[in-house]
Amino acid sequence: MSRDxxxxxxxxxxxxxxxxxxxxxxxxGRYATLRRVLHLLTATRPRTAAAFLGWMWVGWHLFAR
Amino acid sequence: MRRAESPPAKVAARSRWGRWPRVALFAGGAAYAWFAAGSRPFSTGGDAATAGAFALMAVLAAVVRVTDTQAVSRPPPAKGRLLAWVVAVACMVGWELATLFAGNSHLFPTASDLYNAAASSRLAKSVVFYLWLLLGWGLFGR
Incomplete structure (x- = not known):
């Protein structure tokens, strides 16, 4: 398997x-929009907290460390 | 006689923020991304720029929640099948794990390796930073 x-x-x-x-x-509307997916990811407080931690981790991983 | 339909969610969402505040917000995000892209990872500047984005997003999300008086009455986005998203995200996570455990970052670059290669250009890094900010806005600011 090659890099290409x-x-x-x-x-x-x-x-x-x-x-x-x-x-x-x-x-x-037969398939979920990105807006719908993002809405589902933050539909409850625990999900919002998890999404925020995940979003922070991505940023920290890419831009700080 | 047909009843007048309620405005779609997209219209309601747009009306929450005026045109110019939105333009200023997105332009400010782009400027911040350009500024942050000038910092290097593993530096105080890089830490501060990323932590600053955390703080700004948390404040913006809090402001939206406090000022959004229509949140209860606004209908959620229309339901639709999630299968395509589940398959696409599973493929992305699966391939990321496969490249990660392959252990050869030249032959099997991970997403981070691809980003690191692109991040040598400030413009490319600022675009990625801006996309990350937009993702945060999409998750917590709407």
């Missing part, structure tokens, strides 16, 4: 996420 293939898989993964956004738009 690994990078192509990353591209496919990113394309998959973008496809979810497009799919939600073109199917007129």
């Amino acid at each position: 293939l690994a990078l192509e898989i990353w591209c496919a993964v990113a394309l998959g996420l973008v496809s979810c956004v497009v799919l939600a738009r073109v199917t007129g």
